[in-house]
Structures are given as structure tokens and as C-alpha cells.
Amino acid sequence: MEARTLIADRGEFVDALQLLRKGHVLVRVSDQAGGCVLDGGTLYRSYEPLKQFGLIDEFHNPDGFPSASYYRLTPRGREFAERACTEWRRRPVWKRLAVRLTG
Numbered sequence: 145m146e147a148r149t150l151i152a153d154r155g156e157f158v159d160a161l162q163l164l165r166k167g168h169v170l171v172r173v174s175d176q177a178g179g180c181v182l183d184g185g186t187l188y189r190s191y192e193p194l195k196q197f198g199l200i201d202e203f204h205n206p207d208g209f210p211s212a213s214y215y216r217l218t219p220r221g222r223e224f225a226e227r228a229c230t231e232w233r234r235r236p237v238w239k240r241l242a243v244r245l246t247g
Contacts, residue, residue, distance in 0.1 A: 152189040155244035158232045160190045161199075161225040170200060170215040171208075199224055 151157050160182055164170065168183045172191065180187040194200045199221030205214040217225060232240065 151193045153247045155240075155247070156187060157190045157193060158228060159185075160187055160194065161221075162229055164200065164217045165222065165225045165229060167216075169205075170194075172213040172215065173209075173211065194221070197221075197224070 160170070163183045170180055170182045170187070170191070172180045177188050178186050180191045194215075198218060200215040201218045201221075202213050202215050205212075208214055235243075
């Protein structure tokens with residue numbers, strides 16, 4: 145894990161973890177911000193921390209588009225997602241809202 149990695153949008157990060165835990169696949173079509181899609185929604189800031197922390201890994205998708213990269217949780221990512229999502233649900237609603245508003 146790189147010490148300089150920053151989770152710029154913690155709400156988006158937790159949302160991504162929740163969807164990946166459910167088996168959804170992250171699709172990366174571009175290196176630019178907004179170049180990742182997860183369950184029909186665009187990820188703007190969560191791809192880099194997910195990748196740098198070793199929570200997701202690319203896999204071969206023979207039914208996918210040749211120019212896209214496909215990612216799912218690693219075993220480490222699954223364990224982390226379980227803990228993070230449990231802690232997120234334990235927070236009061238007002239704290240979760242504050243995180244979404246401030247990043």
C-alpha cells in the first residue's frame with residue numbers, strides 16, 4: 145500500500161465496495177476521470193485507491209469489449225469490504241451524510 149494514496153471521495157469508495165461485494169464488475173474504459181463504470185454508474189475517484197490498496201484485480205472477460213478492462217474484488221478486497229461496509233452501516237445517518245457532502 146502506498147503511503148500517498150488518498151481516498152478523495154469516501155462515499156463513492158464505500159458504494160463501490162458494496163457493489164463489488166455483491167458481485168458487480170468494475171469496467172474501465174479510459175485512464176481519465178470518469179473512465180470507470182460500476183453497475184451503470186460512473187466512478188470518478190475510487191478506481192486508483194481500490195487498485196493501489198490491492199482490493200481489486202483485473203480479470204479476463206471473453207464476453208467483454210477488447211478495449212475495456214474488467215475488475216473484481218481480490219480476497220483481500222473482499223475481507224476489507226466486509227469490514228468497511230459493516231463499519232459504514234454502524235455510523236449514524238447524519239455522519240454518513242456528512243461524509244457524502246465533504247468527501
